[in-house]
Amino acid sequence: MPNGGCEQLPQAQRRREQADDGEDDRRAGGAGMVAFGFVGAAAAVLRPDAGGAADALPSLAGGFAGALALSVLSGRLTPAATPSGDEGVGAGWSRRGFLLAASATTVAATGAGVLGRAVNGRRGRGAAASRNAVVLPPPASPAPAIPRGAVLNVPGISAFTTPNRDFYRVDTALVVPRIDAGTWRLRIHGKGVARPRTYTFEDLLSRPLSERDITLTCVSNEVGGPYAGNARWLGVPLAELLRETGVRPPSQGGPADQLVARSVDGMTLGPPVEDVLDGRDAMLAVGMNGEPLPFDHGFPVRMLVPGLYGYVSACKWLTDLELTTFDAYDPYWVKRTWARRAPVKTQSRIDTPKPFARPPAGTVIVAGVAWAQHRGIASVDIRVDDGPWQQAELAAQDTVDAKDPVATAASNNPALSTLVAAVKKAGLVDTLNNARDITVFAPTNDAFAKIPKADLDKVLADKALLTKILTYHVVGRPLTPRQLENGSFETLQKGMLTSSGSGSGQSYKVNGSANVVCGNVRTANAQVYIIDTVLMPK
Structure with a gap:
């Protein structure tokens, strides 16, 4: 070739240079695989629920197996030379070698997968066994029975208590x-924690537990959305734990x-x-609808603060x-510009008819749910298109978690001002507040x-007599409307009062003469x- 031209390299030299380049690529790729294995191993052992160094084994095995597979398989894909050392007629790929290597790689990958499942399965089985062994104690403070009229027999309406699943x-x-x-x-x-504490799960189970029906909802729940549920929770009153450590x-x-x-x-x-x-029923929940918390819902313990959206409390x-x-x-979430304080707003949802449903002609029942924690629902109105607003018939209210x-x-109710005085x-x-x-x-x-003024003034001036009368109006346990249908109860004054009637908490009489004009109202305690009518002890 003339000076300044290009000289063609011998084919053998070109193959050596290609082989060198391929070897460098394989080494780089293998190093990358191993590096990813170490990253996965670090992530595994640094997880908060990690079970120890053994958690790193699946990632490390996968990384080294990947590096080996890359090296072996890419090597098998190198063109085979002819006996004369030239590429051309007779050159080909080592198909048999490649298939054998691929089979070996599959076996190795399967082994790594089995190892990973064994390690994770062992930890998962241990957690599952610990949950299966939990025996929830009965609540020291059981939830009131769900009022009879709270569950509506309307096709399509959501269940009053949302199943865990x-x-x-x-x-x-x-x-x-x-x-x-x-x-x-x-x-x-x-x-402000004067006495820092560390609790075990058994510590919590050994304490008096409260059972409450509490509604949770997500702030991202759209109109008519599914991110709201009501469950019967069992847990340790959170306020008691905090006060024990000196928190004010x-x-x-x-x-x-x-x-x-x-x-x-x-x-x-x-x-x-x-x-x-x-005073609200904030708790560290250990049970949900009669069973230990499911893993999806926070086993072994989750926090609940009624009246606040889940992103700040649950x-x-x-x-x-x-x-x-x-x-x-x-x-x-606050770091992502969400609000620091997030009280639940009054919300409602139509359950039936469903969106885009085509109900048959005639009368159509419209039903759903509404919630307003700490406040309760006074009324719900609905209208169809541009028609008039119509007041819905309300079911019995379970609790407002006041x-x-x-x-x-009582001091906030003007109709009870004489009682408050x-x-x-x-x-x-x-x-009363601490009971x-x-x-x-x-x-x-x-x-x-109804009491003659002179008699009332005499009672109000006699502290002992007034205390006797007022404590006769208090029973030392929660009473549901069903218990009032035909009941006899000892009061704090040690006398007995009786009740009779039926309904959702208002069609009742106490001692045969006092009518219940508003019933089953829940306060914090x-x-x-x-x-x-004022009840008089005998």
Whole structure:
């Protein structure tokens, strides 16, 4: 070739250079596979619910197996040379060698998969066994029976109690944590915690448990959406745990205004301390609809704060509670510009007819659900197209999860102002507010007006007599409407009162003369039946 031209390389040299290039590529690819294996191993052992170093084995095995497979298979795809050393007639691919190598790789990959399933399955079986071994104790404070009229026999309407399998799930967990209850721990610490504590699962089960019907809803629930559910939860009252460690709400001088809940998967939620301690049924739930929490819903323990949207209160797989301030820390969703405080708004949903349904001509029943925690539903109105608004027939209301204890709640009702004044004169405000799970028959102002003024003034001036009369209106346990149909109950005054009637809590008489004018009203610590006559002990 003339000077400055290109000289053609011998074919053998070209093959050597190609082989060298292929070897470099295989090494680089293999190193990448191994690197991904180490990344997966690190992620496995750093997971909050990791079971130890053994969790790294599947990822490491997969990384090395991938590197080996890449090296062997790419090597088998190198063109085979002819006996003369030239490519051309007779050159080909080593098909048999490639198939043998591919088969070996498949076996190795299958082995790695079996190893991974064995490791993960062992941890999962341990968690499942711990859940299966849980025996939930009976509640010290059982939930009131669901009022007879709360469950409507209307085709298409959602169940009053949402089954666990149908309860909505919204979280950021790519893999549902499976926690062994035997190794689970909960730490309470932070600002204003005078006595930091760490609890085991057995510690919680050994405490008096409360059972409550609580509705949860997601702030992302669209109109008519499915992200709302009502279940019967069993758990430890959260306020009691916090007070045992010395926590006080900001209104009583406590330094922390936010309770940050941390999950084993790293999620953080932060309800206001004031809300947790204001008397509502905030709890650390261990049971759901009569069974231990399902893994999907937070086994072994999740937090519930009624009246707040789930993204600030319903922490699943709970492991840590830290008292802090809103200024000092932003939980997960707040960092993403969501609101810090998130009270549930009044909402409703039409269950039947379904969207785009074509009901037959004639009368069509429209039915659904409505909820407003701490407030209750007074009325629901509906209209079709541009027609008139029509008031819906309400089912019996189960509970509003009112946050005020009974004496405080009564002070907010103008129709009970005489009763409130009498309770204050007798010095019973703290007694009633601090009592747990009582029933109060509350006489209206008109009931007191039936008593001649001179007699009423005499009673109000005699603290001992007034206390005797007022405590005769209180029963030391919660009474449902069904129990009032034909009941006899001992009061705090030690006398007996009787009840009779039927209905959803209003068609009843007490001691044969006092009518229940408003029944089954729930406060933070009592069932209240408002009556039209003052009861007199014998």
